[in-house]
Every structure is written in C-alpha cells, then in structure tokens.
Amino acid sequence: MSERFSRYSKSIIQERALPDVRDGLKPVQRRILYAMNKDGNTYNKGFRKAAKSVGNVMGNFHPHGDSSIYEALVRMSQDWKLREPLIEMHGNNGSMDGDPPAAMRYTEARLSKIAGEMLRDIDKDTVDWVLNFDDTEYEPVVLPSRFPNLLVNGATGISAGYATDIPPHNLGEVIDAVIALQKNPDASLDELMKYVKGPDFPTGGIIQGIDEIKKAYQTGKGRIAVRSKTAIEALRGNKQLIRVTEIPYEVNKLQLVKQIDEIRIAKKIDGIAEVRDESDRNGLSIAIELKRDVDSKGILNYLFKNTDLQVSYNFNMVAIDNMRPERLSLKRALDSYLKFQRSVVKKRTQFDLNKALARQEIVEGLIKALSILDQVIKVIRGSKDKSSARHNLIEQFDFTNNQAESIVNLQLYRLTNTDVTQLNQEAAELAKRIERFRAILADPKQLDLVLRNELRSIKKAYASKRLSQIEAEIENLKISTKVTVPDEDVIVLVSDDGYLKRSSIRSYRASEVNENGLKSDDHPIFMQQLNTRDHLMMFTNKGHLIYRPVFEITDTRWKDTGEHISQTIGLANDEKIIKTVAFKHLNESGSFLIATSDGYVKLTEFAKLLPGRTYKSHASVYEKLKHPDANVVTVEYIDANVKHHQLVVASREGMATRYALSEVSFSGAKSTGVRAMDLRDDDQVVGCQLASEDSVMAIITQRGAYKNLPVAEIPLAGRGRRGVIILKALKAQPHEITGFVSIQPDTMNTALHIFTDRRRVHDVVPVDHPMSERYSNGSFVVDVKTEGQPVSIQKPLN
Known part of the structure; x- marks a missing residue:
C-alpha cells in the first residue's frame, strides 16, 4: 500500500495538480492548448464547439472525465480568474457570482491571440516530446511559452502533500524583470522588485503589505491583505452610499452581497439601509446605501473586517522544477523561466540552421546543375530509371545524394535563366541566415539579444496597465461600537x-x-x-x-x-453581586469608594478598573481582601465634581464613627486600602456611607428594630477611630446592626426595603418614625418570628 500510494502521489504531483515552472501550466491545460492548436482552432480562425475540443483532448491526450477537461478549458477563458486569458469563448462561460458555465455542447471556443505565443515555435524541436497514454502519437512535455505564464496567470492547486497558490502578475512587469535578470544574473530581490511590484489581480482591488510581498518573493510564502476598491458617494437627505467597483481575487460577488445583506438583516451594525448589486456589461458595481447621519467610514471598516470585502491572500509558490515540486522565490521562478527560454531559442536556432543548411545544399546543387545543364540532361536520358539517374549524377559530377535527388525531381519549366537568378538570390540569403544562426549559437550574448528583443515585442503587443493598487501597510481596522x-x-x-x-x-x-x-x-x-x-x-x-x-x-x-x-x-x-453601576462611557473621571467588613476603606479611580481583553470569561479584582472570611460591604461611585463628603462607618455591635472623605487615600485595584474603623473582638463593619451634616442614618437590627439617627449625633473625628455607641446596650438579647443607609431629610417619605434571611421584603417609611438619640434601639417594625431576621436595608431602585 505504501509503495502504491507513493506512486499515486508522484503521479498527481507531477502530472495533474501542480504547474510546471517553465510554462506555468498543469498537464490538462497544456493538453487543451496543444490539441486546439493542432486542430487549427486558433485566434485567427472561427470558433468551434467546445465539446469538439474536449473530445479531442480526452480521446488523444487526457484519459479523464470530460467535465474536468471542460472546467479547465472554461477557467482559461475567464478574465476574472486569469490576468491574460488563453481561451476565447462564445456563450456562457460562468460569472463572478459563481454561476456555472453552459454545457459544452452549447459553447464555442478557440485559442486567444496570446495563447499563440505559448505555442509559437513548437514545431521547431524546441521542446521534448513523449508518447501519449496509448502510444499512438506524441505530445509536448512542456510548451515553448514565449511569455512567463506561471507568474502572469498564476496558479492554484492541491495535490498529495503539496498545494500551490501563485497570484497573477502584470505581463509587462514580469517581462521587464526577466530582462533585468538576464542582464544581471546576480540581481537582488530589491532590484527585481523595482519591476515586479507585487501581484496584479484581474479583478483589481487594493493590495496591502509590501513587507509580506517581499517575504513571499524571498521565501515563496507570505500573506497579504486584498481589499475592495470603494468610494463613498453623497446622496440627498444627508445620506451616503458606499460604492464597490472592484472586489478581491476569487471572491464570489453574489456571496459577498449576501454576506453584507445578512449583516443588515441581523442588525449586527446599525446604519445599512439597502445592498444592491448594480453590475452590468459596463463593469462591477455594488451599492451599499446607508441611513441618514451614520459613520460611513466606521461601517466600511466593519465590512472590511467581517466580510469578503477584504480577504487575506496566502502566497504558496510551489511549482514543478526539474521534475520536483519546489517552493520558489521570485528570482528562482524568473531564473528557471529564463534558462528554459534560452534553451528554446537555442533549439529553434539550431533547427532553423539545419533547415537552412539543407536548403543551401539543394540550392548549390541546382545552381551547379544549371551551369552544366546539357551534360546533366544527357546523363539522365542515358539512365535506366530514377535510381540509376541519381547514382550516375553522383558518380560523374560529384553531387551529394540530396542534390542528385532534387535534380532528378526538377521540373522542366524550372530550367530558365530566371530560376538561376532566383537561386543565386536565395543562396545569398541562405548564406546570411546561416551566418546569423551560427553567430547566435556561438555567442550567448547574441542569443540573449534575440530573446530580449522577442520578449520586448511580446510586451509591446500584449502588456496592459496595472489593475491592482499596492499600499505599503496593512491597515489596522478599528471599529467603533457606534457602528457595531x-x-x-x-x-x-x-x-x-x-x-x-x-x-x-x-x-x-x-x-x-x-x-x-x-x-x-x-x-x-x-x-x-x-x-x-x-x-x-x-x-x-x-x-x-x-x-x-x-x-x-x-x-x-x-x-x-x-x-x-x-x-x-x-x-x-458564597459570592454574589452587591452593587451594579451603569456608565455612558469608559472615560469617566470619578472614583469608587470601597469598604470591607474587616474594617478597611479605599478610593480607586475609575480608570484603574477598566476592563481587560478577557472580561467575557474572567472577573477582574477591584479589592484585595486580607482575611478569607471578609467581604466587601460598600461600593459607591463618587462623581469627580462632588466635594466636601463625609463618611459614616457603623459596626455590627453598634459602634459608629464619622470623618471627612479626604482622609481616605487613593489606591489601586489590587490593594486593600487603609483602616476605616478600629474594630474590637469579633466586631465587623456593616456599612460605610457618604453623608453630610443634615443626613439621617436609617438603621435596622437583627431583632427587627428600626431607628432614625441624625448623623450629627456622631462626633466628627479622625479616620480609624473606634467611634461612639449608637445602640442601647442590653444584657439579654442585645441588638446588632445588620444594615443602614444614609438618607436626606427631603427623602424621608420614600419607603426603604428591609430584606430578611427568609427572603422576605418589608417596607418602612422613615418619616413614620421619630428621630432617636444615640442610646436608643428604635422601634420594632419586623416580626422576626414570621418574617425572619433582617439582613439588610436598601433604598428603592431608581
């Protein structure tokens, strides 16, 4: 199995999926072009049914399914896939929307004019030939490819263990690079990139990332960003429209429009009113109509990031070089092509030289025969047959075998003085050609000059302006939440x-x-x-x-x-949310007051509690607790504009202290803070509230007693003191504070909510209860036997 899979892999790598570095074609493409050329189905003749070409290829050279051959033929005709299409088609050959082509019985095809350059000189022994699959005729191993097709039209393919993605390039740029390398074989990549600036996709677009292009040309691998060409147009009513006129290479236009419309329907961004495909015979056009007064640039950035309006193209420049799959740098691809073209020109010149020498031999023989025409005729008349006539001419006049054959076959009407003149002219012309051919073969510089002139003539005939625009940097797309x-x-x-x-x-x-x-x-x-x-x-x-x-x-x-x-x-x-605060922006200038049950307090700036990258799955720390049993009891947001605050801190056992907020220092999110209150024994802080001189403490105890205590009753002292007693001491069943809130005199008629350990809610209206002195336990409001013990008291929600 291992041996057979290895043979299979070798077959599909070399003979199916990867292009040859010399002509840039896969075997099926090469066979299609050769078969159509052999059949005379060229650009200067009429179109023929595609089915006929497919049948020829399948019957003579490519023993695979007709659908794969037809797909390859169609792809070579699609001007949005190839920079220089090699096939011309009449009929439906597919579309950028992914529409399939018409069946091959309906379409007609012929070679394009530039495809003729791929096959030029194929009849002059310029390439090697092998027998086809049934040994009935020969097919070329590679086409002469008089322009660098591998880079011009690119390639894509997947084989066993190898894949290739070579982008299309501009014909003129690549030819200039070949000529530059020919003049300077030691040219650096930077020098070559003066000519080949980057890919040139048939669909245009904008390519970003010059460093990645350079990396790809250096190593054969790289990743660039390809984005659509867009413009923002103004409409009536303060509306705008994003016009897309070019999309990235190999992006399905229909799917792209569908992606954008799905974003509009799902309201992933707010602002797209309508998406229309307005493409026609004049060119591609997608209209994205926006709503009134929206951030058009922000919406465009979102679409670049979340649709195929911008895609990544991954270079993977793998091709067959010397029968091996190799990842090629730009220089190696150009160098391999240049070596191949030198070989083609050399073989063609040798073929032309041999043909000229053979003709020269014949012409010299004819000239000699005409100079002794009577003797030649006499010898021929005296011979028994054609064979003996040829033999006698060789024996008596020292003609070569080829000369004697041509004399014997000479027609009588050719025996005129005019013919001698023409033969002399032809001999002189042949002598010049032979001299030129020998000079080319003897001098590599002469050969390179011929090649260079031919490449320049191809550039002049077929080169077009660059379609893709190149930008140095890949833009970092920042998307505002206003858009999303x-x-x-x-x-x-x-x-x-x-x-x-x-x-x-x-x-x-x-x-x-x-x-x-x-x-x-x-x-x-x-x-x-x-x-x-x-x-x-x-x-x-x-x-x-x-x-x-x-x-x-x-x-x-x-x-x-x-x-x-x-x-x-x-x-x-045992963890629960105790405070929730909403903000319009994440650039607030206020701070948070944070107090803990074990007697610590701190102020932390809003900016130090901003969310991190992992906020969706991980909570951040805003208070470092010193003791495992400690809890945060207070979190309050203090606006930067509010000043002259005081703090009231109360403990479970009925102690309270009051001091200025300015005595609390600012510290970071992962700090504990400073001492808020001097706690004794097992006492705990139950709350820390902002207050003023006229504030009132609304206190609830575990026995269900409620009490209004004026904050002024608590002496203003320094931070960290133990404070004063605010409950009446009882020997049996003493009261303990379970919660308090600070309220203003104008809110005394607003009900407060008391929550019990049985998850019951009891409302109390402060104005219904008198102001109490410090040594009072207030009045009972909650029946602990039926409702449970109070655990907290809270102001009503806004």
Whole structure:
C-alpha cells in the first residue's frame, strides 16, 4: 500500500495538480492548448464547439472525465480568474457570482491571440516530446511559452502533500524583470522588485503589505491583505452610499452581497439601509446605501473586517522544477523561466540552421546543375530509371545524394535563366541566415539579444496597465461600537441571585409590574433604562468586578428570567453581586469608594478598573481582601465634581464613627486600602456611607428594630477611630446592626426595603418614625418570628 500510494502521489504531483515552472501550466491545460492548436482552432480562425475540443483532448491526450477537461478549458477563458486569458469563448462561460458555465455542447471556443505565443515555435524541436497514454502519437512535455505564464496567470492547486497558490502578475512587469535578470544574473530581490511590484489581480482591488510581498518573493510564502476598491458617494437627505467597483481575487460577488445583506438583516451594525448589486456589461458595481447621519467610514471598516470585502491572500509558490515540486522565490521562478527560454531559442536556432543548411545544399546543387545543364540532361536520358539517374549524377559530377535527388525531381519549366537568378538570390540569403544562426549559437550574448528583443515585442503587443493598487501597510481596522451596536434604549435588570437580562422597552411596558421573570424569592438589585451602548460594572462581595457592555447582555422578553452570571464567569458559592453601576462611557473621571467588613476603606479611580481583553470569561479584582472570611460591604461611585463628603462607618455591635472623605487615600485595584474603623473582638463593619451634616442614618437590627439617627449625633473625628455607641446596650438579647443607609431629610417619605434571611421584603417609611438619640434601639417594625431576621436595608431602585 505504501509503495502504491507513493506512486499515486508522484503521479498527481507531477502530472495533474501542480504547474510546471517553465510554462506555468498543469498537464490538462497544456493538453487543451496543444490539441486546439493542432486542430487549427486558433485566434485567427472561427470558433468551434467546445465539446469538439474536449473530445479531442480526452480521446488523444487526457484519459479523464470530460467535465474536468471542460472546467479547465472554461477557467482559461475567464478574465476574472486569469490576468491574460488563453481561451476565447462564445456563450456562457460562468460569472463572478459563481454561476456555472453552459454545457459544452452549447459553447464555442478557440485559442486567444496570446495563447499563440505559448505555442509559437513548437514545431521547431524546441521542446521534448513523449508518447501519449496509448502510444499512438506524441505530445509536448512542456510548451515553448514565449511569455512567463506561471507568474502572469498564476496558479492554484492541491495535490498529495503539496498545494500551490501563485497570484497573477502584470505581463509587462514580469517581462521587464526577466530582462533585468538576464542582464544581471546576480540581481537582488530589491532590484527585481523595482519591476515586479507585487501581484496584479484581474479583478483589481487594493493590495496591502509590501513587507509580506517581499517575504513571499524571498521565501515563496507570505500573506497579504486584498481589499475592495470603494468610494463613498453623497446622496440627498444627508445620506451616503458606499460604492464597490472592484472586489478581491476569487471572491464570489453574489456571496459577498449576501454576506453584507445578512449583516443588515441581523442588525449586527446599525446604519445599512439597502445592498444592491448594480453590475452590468459596463463593469462591477455594488451599492451599499446607508441611513441618514451614520459613520460611513466606521461601517466600511466593519465590512472590511467581517466580510469578503477584504480577504487575506496566502502566497504558496510551489511549482514543478526539474521534475520536483519546489517552493520558489521570485528570482528562482524568473531564473528557471529564463534558462528554459534560452534553451528554446537555442533549439529553434539550431533547427532553423539545419533547415537552412539543407536548403543551401539543394540550392548549390541546382545552381551547379544549371551551369552544366546539357551534360546533366544527357546523363539522365542515358539512365535506366530514377535510381540509376541519381547514382550516375553522383558518380560523374560529384553531387551529394540530396542534390542528385532534387535534380532528378526538377521540373522542366524550372530550367530558365530566371530560376538561376532566383537561386543565386536565395543562396545569398541562405548564406546570411546561416551566418546569423551560427553567430547566435556561438555567442550567448547574441542569443540573449534575440530573446530580449522577442520578449520586448511580446510586451509591446500584449502588456496592459496595472489593475491592482499596492499600499505599503496593512491597515489596522478599528471599529467603533457606534457602528457595531444599534442605538437602542432597553431596560436592564440584575437580580440578587445573579441573573441579568436586557429587554426592549416595549416588552417591559407590555408586562405587569411584578412580571419580571424572577423566582418568587429573588428580587432586583439593579433595574434601569439604559442604552445598548452603555456599560455595566457589577461588583461582588468577594472583591471581583464583572464588566459587560449592555449590548452583550442576553436580550430576552421581560417575562423571562435571563442569563445567570455563572454561565460565563466562575464565582465562589458564597459570592454574589452587591452593587451594579451603569456608565455612558469608559472615560469617566470619578472614583469608587470601597469598604470591607474587616474594617478597611479605599478610593480607586475609575480608570484603574477598566476592563481587560478577557472580561467575557474572567472577573477582574477591584479589592484585595486580607482575611478569607471578609467581604466587601460598600461600593459607591463618587462623581469627580462632588466635594466636601463625609463618611459614616457603623459596626455590627453598634459602634459608629464619622470623618471627612479626604482622609481616605487613593489606591489601586489590587490593594486593600487603609483602616476605616478600629474594630474590637469579633466586631465587623456593616456599612460605610457618604453623608453630610443634615443626613439621617436609617438603621435596622437583627431583632427587627428600626431607628432614625441624625448623623450629627456622631462626633466628627479622625479616620480609624473606634467611634461612639449608637445602640442601647442590653444584657439579654442585645441588638446588632445588620444594615443602614444614609438618607436626606427631603427623602424621608420614600419607603426603604428591609430584606430578611427568609427572603422576605418589608417596607418602612422613615418619616413614620421619630428621630432617636444615640442610646436608643428604635422601634420594632419586623416580626422576626414570621418574617425572619433582617439582613439588610436598601433604598428603592431608581
């Protein structure tokens, strides 16, 4: 099996899938061109049915399926695949939309004029020949290829263990490079690239990445960006239109239009109104009509990045050189072609010389015979037959065998003085030609001059302007969220249990107040109308920060539960979101106040909590906790414009202190902070709130007692003090603070929510309760036996 697979691999590498470096053709292409030329199906004659050409190729040279032969023939006629098509076709030969060609019984084909240059001099022993598959006739091993077809038309193919992708190039540029290499065999790549600037695709487009082109020409491998040629046109009503006039090589136009339209339908970007293919016989044209007042450049960049409007082309310059598959540099490809062309010119010159010498021999014999015509006639008349006449001429007049044969075959009407004059002229002309042929064969410089002149004449006859534009750098496509995210207002909810969702305002308004999709014992901790371009920061009690752009939050109906945060971010079992803050931009200038249960506090600038690349799957750290049992108890965003804040810190066992916010230092995300309060024994901080002189502390205890305490009752002191007692000490069943909030006098009539360990909610209106002194435990508002012990108190959601 190993031996047979090796033979099979060798066969498809050498005789099917890879082009030859000399003529740039695969065997099937070579056989098609040769068979059509042999059949007289050339550019200066009429078209013939493609089926006839396919039949000739299949019957005489290529024993494979007719469909593969026809596909190869059609491809050589497609001017969007080949820079210089080798076949001309009448009828449907496919399209850039991927449409299949008409069946070969309907189409007609002939060789193009430039294909004639591929086959020129093939009848002058310029190439080697081998027997065909059934040994009935000979076929060429390679075509003379009088222009560098491998680089001009490129190649693509996949064989066993090898693949090739050689892009098309400009005919004039490649010929100039061959001539430059001919003059200077030691030319560097930089010198050759003065002529071959890069690929030149038949579909045009813009090529980016001069360094990658150079790398590809140096090593045979490289990757360039090929983008469509576009222009932005202004329309009435402050609208714009992106006009695409050239697309990347081998991109299916229909699929490209479909890709762009799918982006429009799915609203992956907001701003595309309509996509139309307006291509006609005058050329390619795709119209992308935009909505009013949108970022046309941003939309174009998004399309470059997410559709085939821009693609990567990977050079893989593999071809058969000396019967081996080789990855070629530009110089080696040109050098191999140049050596082959020198061989072609040399063999052709030798053929012409031999033919001229043979004719010279005949002409000299005829001239000699005419000078002694009577004697020659007498000898011929005296001979028995043609053979003896030829023998007698050789014996008596010292003619060569070829001369004697031509004299014997000479017709009587040729025996005139005029013929002698013509023969003398022909002899002189032959002498000149023979001298020139011998000079070419004797002097490589003369041979190179002939080759150079022939290449220049081909360039003059067939060269065209460059179609692809080359840009030095591959543009780094930056896409603004203004383009990718629709500008839409939504309702965003984050629940106590960690569910989050966004819903349309229409869905929200169509639902009842309590139909928020959450379980009966869950409740929202954040609910706000936001824009899809806003940003959400969610802080957990274990010092982790979860970032989400609003448009990335699961979009559901308001009646649905939404997505649990653990589906994307791994959190500990006892970890939960305690604070959610929304922002319009990620360039805010404010800071966060962060306090922990073990008595630490800090300020951290907004800029130090910006999301990293892995925000989708990993939470970042915003607070480094010193003790494993510690929790973050407070996270508050402080706008940069707000000044003269005070802090009120309270502990579980009823101690409270107050000091200026300015005493809290700024520190980084992965720091713990400074001492907020002097804790004794097993006491813990339950909260840290911003306050002013006229603020009121709304306090709840584990026994269900509620108390209003004026902040002014707590003396203003320095940071890190133990503070003063704000509860009445009891020996039996002492009260412990489980939570407090700082409220202003003008909000005293707004209900606060008290949450219990049985996941019950009890509302309390502060104005219904009197102001208390420090040594008071307030009044009982929650029945702990039926509702459970209070664990926190919160202001209502906005």
